[in-house]
Amino acid sequence: MPSLPLLPNSAPFRPEEIAALNGVITKTSPEQRAWLSGFLAGFQAATGSAQGVPAPAQAPARKVPLLILFATESGNAETLAASVRKAAQKMGFAPRVADVGTITVAEAAKAENLLMIASTWGEGDPPQRAADFYQAILAPGAPRFDKTRFSVLALGDRAYVNFCSTGHVFDERFAALGGKRLAPVVECDVDYAAPAKAWIASTLDLLKKETESEAGTDEGAVIHVDFARSVAAAPVDAEEDDDAEPRFTRENPFEAEIRELVNLNGTGSSAETWHVEVSLEGSGLVHKPGDALGIVPSNDPTLVEDMLTLTGLSGDDAVRQALTEAQDITTVTRPQIEAYAKLTDSNQLRALAADPDALREWLPGRHVIDLLEAAPMQLDAATLTSLLRPLPGRLYSIASAWAYAEDEAHLLVSAVRYETHGRMRSGVASVDIAERRRAGDPLKVYLKPNPHFRLPSDPDRAVIMIGPGTGVAPFRAFMQERETTGATGRNWLFFGNRHFTHDFLYQLEWQDWKASGLLTRIDTAFSRDQREKIYVQHRIWEERQELFRWIEEGAAIYVCGDANAMAKDVNHALVRVIADQAGFDETAAAARLDTLRRDGRYLRDVY
Ligand SMILES: Cc1cc2nc3c(=O)[nH]c(=O)nc-3n(C[C@H](O)[C@H](O)[C@H](O)COP(=O)(O)OP(=O)(O)OC[C@H]3O[C@@H](n4cnc5c(N)ncnc54)[C@H](O)[C@@H]3O)c2cc1C
Numbered sequence: 001m002p003s004l005p006l007l008p009n010s011a012p013f014r015p016e017e018i019a020a021l022n023g024v025i026t027k028t029s030p031e032q033r034a035w036l037s038g039f040l041a042g043f044q045a046a047t048g049s050a051q052g053v054p055a056p057a058q059a060p061a062r063k064v065p066l067l068i069l070f071a072t073e074s075g076n077a078e079t080l081a082a083s084v085r086k087a088a089q090k091m092g093f094a095p096r097v098a099d100v101g102t103i104t105v106a107e108a109a110k111a112e113n114l115l116m117i118a119s120t121w122g123e124g125d126p127p128q129r130a131a132d133f134y135q136a137i138l139a140p141g142a143p144r145f146d147k148t149r150f151s152v153l154a155l156g157d158r159a160y161v162n163f164c165s166t167g168h169v170f171d172e173r174f175a176a177l178g179g180k181r182l183a184p185v186v187e188c189d190v191d192y193a194a195p196a197k198a199w200i201a202s203t204l205d206l207l208k209k210e211t212e213s214e215a216g217t218d219e220g221a222v223i224h225v226d227f228a229r230s231v232a233a234a235p236v237d238a239e240e241d242d243d244a245e246p247r248f249t250r251e252n253p254f255e256a257e258i259r260e261l262v263n264l265n266g267t268g269s270s271a272e273t274w275h276v277e278v279s280l281e282g283s284g285l286v287h288k289p290g291d292a293l294g295i296v297p298s299n300d301p302t303l304v305e306d307m308l309t310l311t312g313l314s315g316d317d318a319v320r321q322a323l324t325e326a327q328d329i330t331t332v333t334r335p336q337i338e339a340y341a342k343l344t345d346s347n348q349l350r351a352l353a354a355d356p357d358a359l360r361e362w363l364p365g366r367h368v369i370d371l372l373e374a375a376p377m378q379l380d381a382a383t384l385t386s387l388l389r390p391l392p393g394r395l396y397s398i399a400s401a402w403a404y405a406e407d408e409a410h411l412l413v414s415a416v417r418y419e420t421h422g423r424m425r426s427g428v429a430s431v432d433i434a435e436r437r438r439a440g441d442p443l444k445v446y447l448k449p450n451p452h453f454r455l456p457s458d459p460d461r462a463v464i465m466i467g468p469g470t471g472v473a474p475f476r477a478f479m480q481e482r483e484t485t486g487a488t489g490r491n492w493l494f495f496g497n498r499h500f501t502h503d504f505l506y507q508l509e510w511q512d513w514k515a516s517g518l519l520t521r522i523d524t525a526f527s528r529d530q531r532e533k534i535y536v537q538h539r540i541w542e543e544r545q546e547l548f549r550w551i552e553e554g555a556a557i558y559v560c561g562d563a564n565a566m567a568k569d570v571n572h573a574l575v576r577v578i579a580d581q582a583g584f585d586e587t588a589a590a591a592r593l594d595t596l597r598r599d600g601r602y603l604r605d606v607y
């Protein structure tokens, strides 16, 4: 425990009084000292300061404790939590930020003032690290929040059916457990910056008014609490817990240059995966293995022309520019259908917007053009653009290490193409890269750090990397980093794709690393090279004995790539491996895997 400061000999007391006061002070608890300081301030105010006696230095203003919780996957909620902390500090609160992955519900329930920012993932799921907290707060007998005032900011994407559902669940649960809702939950779509800023300002303002009026009617009710002691909220990552505003964002991207663009799939492959080298020269951006690069794409000009023709706006270059560069012209959402139904007075669209089952059936694979075609109408430019949301950026794991390819970020972009409802569709960003960009072209980018998907800080620790398809991208950065820094930990890659001959991404590099000994093991699963489909989860199961040995010896497991099928199948395979090798049932094995996750030894970056 740090030693308490004592009264100095220069204090305006006799030496024996200084000794007596020091004797009392050193035995006090924090609560007694807080009480004493309030008592003395009140005493002084009541008696007035004696003439000629210098006024004591003003006691520090009492600060209202504020717990700011965030539940995040890709860092947006975490960045916003840092903004809340900054604003709260300026307003005189004593804020403390905590990742819900590092705090229990019981600890959170002690907070008198609680602001939460939560994103939604998967199909309406909480972020991975929030899973324990989410389950615990939903459990019967969860701690009560009777003393807590709260407000929730929900992050999401209207393209998903379960829009902002995690934020809503937290909001409803805090209220059901006795918490006092300061303001209704605020939902944010992908362009969350403005609504989040407004929520921060209005919620802190409300909180300030409430706590001030409480202090005014019941002087002394608001006491300074040392939150570091009352809530065991570990900093997110001491090394990276940095409040600096990001230099470039989706709204203010860096104009980079594409240095190289190569399709890595051989001719004859059904897939198209582009290796993209982006120059970051002059940006000042420095990335770490595990980080992603955001791209602000341009829309497909053919689709833009189709929409302009359909709405009678072909002659309007300003709207053409807006539809190409600034608006989301693909995602279609219920509010858009409602708005367009009203505009066109279409009963068919009105009925669709009002029927959740019909919507669930209609939305998949449909874009804004399908909505316009359902009730064609001539529009003016302002009306068309008001129907559309801003064009969101797309993230790509950086496939190169700064230490290896300074001033560059390499990406691995899989071109998304499919046919639905009689129309060929193209992924906005991936096909922009695949079809419309060339080496030397500009590309608008921003950095998206991912402090939760880092190589172990111990360079001797072994890593198991499971990255089929484009999931292999960050592992190339991991290998470059470990090679450049001379890390001695063992490295094991599980890679999968369709065919060995066409689809073995970065094959030569993996083979070189295997030959040099940097890559200790590589196991591949080429799903379509034989009659029965083989995926990485099958290789994981086949290699279970050795895999379990690595885990027991301290290896960290990383999974990157497809969230819908692969990450779930791999998770199940890992549970089965642990159950089989440790002699556990699947529940105990899942708990063991959960412990690895909590210990930072099972990390996933899935999308
Ligand atoms: C942290 C992170 C890292 C990522 N890293 C990478 C990476 O390294 N490499 C990479 O390629 N991608 C990566 N992604 C995914 C990437 O951000 C984009 O989502 C992806 O490239 C698709 O974007 P797009 O603009 O091309 O397609 P969009 O225009 O966004 O279209 C994709 C959407 O089309 C729909 N769709 C797709 N196929 C079908 C189908 N068959 N039928 C019906 N609907 C369909 C789905 O709704 C899908 O969400 C990452 C994502 C995240 C969050």
Ligand SMILES: Cc1cc2nc3c(=O)[nH]c(=O)nc-3n(C[C@H](O)[C@H](O)[C@H](O)COP(=O)(O)O)c2cc1C
Pocket (backbone or CB within 6 Å): 071, 072, 073, 074, 075, 076, 077, 078, 118, 119, 120, 121, 122, 123, 124, 125, 127, 155, 156, 157, 158, 160, 161, 162, 163, 164, 165, 190, 563, 606, 607
């Ligand atoms: C794979 C994936 C799944 C998502 N699922 C949902 C969803 O079901 N509902 C939703 O509202 N948003 C969904 N989102 C959008 C995120 O919630 C949104 O991008 C949010 O800003 C992420 O915040 P975070 O970085 O704090 O995790 C999804 C995003 C991705 C990439």
